[in-house]
Amino acid sequence: MGKMNREIILKELEKIVGKDYATNRSEDLYIYSQDPGASIPRSVDFVVMPNNTEEVQEIIKLANREKISIVPMGGGLTLSGLIIPVKGGIVVDMKRMNKILEINQFSRYALIEAGVTTGQILSHLNENYQNLQPPIPDAPPSATVAGNMLIHGSGYLSQRYGGHGTMINGLEVVLPNGEICKLGSCAVSDYWFDRGPIPDFIGLFISAFGTMGVITKLSIQLFPKPKMRDIIFGLMNNPKDIPDLLLKITATGYAEDILLGMQDKPEWMKGYVFIMTYITGETEDDIDRQSKALKRIYRKSNARFMKAPEKMRNLYLDKPIFASGAADFRKGGGFEYVGAFIPLEKIPEAYKKGAELSRKYNIPPTLGSRLIGGVHNIVMFFSYSFNRADPKDMENARRALHETNKLALELGGIPWKAELEGQRLTLGKMDSSYKKLLKTIKNTLDPNNIMNSGNWEVI
């Protein structure tokens, strides 16, 4: 793109979103050329901040005409570089589209614009609908709800209610040709209450990283908020005991969430796998009864119950905790993890090999996992913090991440929200007919290949 053409395109973008919300100034583009993960920075040509669906439409039409890549961005916190353009182009920062359009207390959903942050929806419900809670990822409050849902995120409430991608009732999407499309019950009804008993295309846009269109509105499920919550904490010597323990806990139906982890700090946790089961209830008796039952299960499955340290209780019971502390282990501002969907039976091996892999790269093991929808899926976190001011340390983290992606696939798992290398590894293992279908759909929807091009690229 020549300088002249760049200036013309900027003027057109300014005409669409207003002068204040389109930029190609180097000081503005700099931060959009990288994320807090270990990806190598890549260049960005423009950043725009649309205020409504029609502006998104116009941006996409312009990009199609000029054959420039479009990269939609929410909070920019995937850590795996998904919002850094692969082939230059326009980053569409969605955060000005931040209206909460409807809270439906009967069908328990929120209809929101794509730039609403998880902090904003939580705060809105806390203030106005104390009986409802939203699904919240293990991410800071600046993560957008749409971003989290569309990468098939998980987090609080996932054990009881499922992965966040499955909590989407409906979408408004601007397709790569600039047309607006409503998906879910909202395509037929005024109510955004379900995906609807109609052919379900919502999945096309989940984990697609913006390659199929730009989501402008979405409806997400909300859930009743319990009066009381507690944590049943325990330690295990041996990861091989994890499957049996989790099968027993989930069979009770008590657990709202289950987290597991292995980390070297504090010192007393070193070498153990910890488990934290969240229980909820309406009365102290409810909590007491569930607590006793879970303690029995812990004992029978070789997990030693212990009263959670006060600091930990305060941190985790202030739900959601909006994690960011793990990113600061090395005080270096850099953090990325391989999150991988892994079947329960492979979790013990994932802990063992994950810890070995961390040590191989001289990074203290920081492993974790969260149950999604019972034991049907476990998302496993292999975390690496690094010093982003040290290129060697960053490269070390990149190599560790790459090897971890391979490990996840070897274990029968699938890297989640994978960076480009992880996507390539996944595509390499993907059934050829699935790849062919993916390519056909992608080429049909986006013949000019403008939508976050470079991602999920089937060669």
Next chain:
Amino acid sequence: MELNVEQDWRDIVHRCFRCGYCKFTYEFSDFNCPSYKKHRFETYSTGGRLWLIYGLISREIPWSQGAANVLFACSTCGNCNENCRFDKFNDFLVDIIEAARAEAVKNGFCPEKQKALIERIENPEMYNPYGEQNSNNEDLKKEYDLPDKAEWVYFIGCTSNYRQKDLRDATLRFLKKANIDFTLIDEHCCCSPVIRTGQINSVKDFINYNIAQINNAGASKVITSCAGCYRTLKKDWLKYGADYDFQIYHTVELVKKLLDDGKLKVISEYNKTITYHDPCHLGRHMDIYEVPREVYKYIPGIKLVEMKRNRENAWCCGAGGGVKIGYPDWSIEISKERLEEAKETGATVISSVCPFCRTNLSDANIKFNMNFEVIDLIEILDKLEFEIFGI
């Protein structure tokens, strides 16, 4: 804890993970960073700014007027310090931004409007950021019959001495009525405006001069009615290596002590509903939130109501960090948001303890016809009858 002026910030700036807590209120209900709320590009959040600073000092991107503009478009309100989750890093966010501004100035990229601050302050006819003829305060000393030497020095501050004279005069009258043994000095700017805007070359000279003047007056205590001066004398002067023995107080601290000790009693009533605006320089920068509130509560008849965002969570008035002079329209917009929030409380009076906040809130009040009475706490006291015991 303070950062080393010359070096330390370069060693830690990259610790920012860009998680974005710095943008929000405590409960995430709104963006509480005026700069991010205005510009909305990530660059203008504190996280974005710190990443940009890292890019500049690591030479990933060159210094430019545009980059400098990002650094200066921040009122240094300290909301980011309050909300950042990284201990022993969150104390320094504003310090890092100020240090990077000094670096921008060193590299020749000080924005034009902010340059006026240093030009006026260094002008030997002025020594203040308002471009006024320097007042040696001798006339005031005569008018109020003040001695050359006293236990206290009232450090008026440039905003009160050259712009908010009602506030200054109310303070002078209060101190006289309260029988405080005080005097004035031929003060030069405390340097808050130039420290905030990274124009730091002559800061030490100004500090040394003012300290010498205070010592010459024989004072063991300094009182100021300006939140900006208070922060600067108590925090920045030490950061710049000052060595002094005197104690520093904000007027409101003295008033509260007199009330608590039973030496001051307000007799007449102030039958108005007021809301208190926390100045960033007194609140988030110096952790003083309750002292002024407790003083208001001593006043008979007063109804004190809180704005939704208060104390550590307060929305900035928009005047600080060089924003008032550098971006006057935006500065007033920030104050407008504060006044709109004040409107929701039902208050008819918005009160604070900072002449700079008073200036900006008043400017917005007039420009947007908000119909508030904007008044400093000491001005309220000045309107009331009170008794003094045993001083």
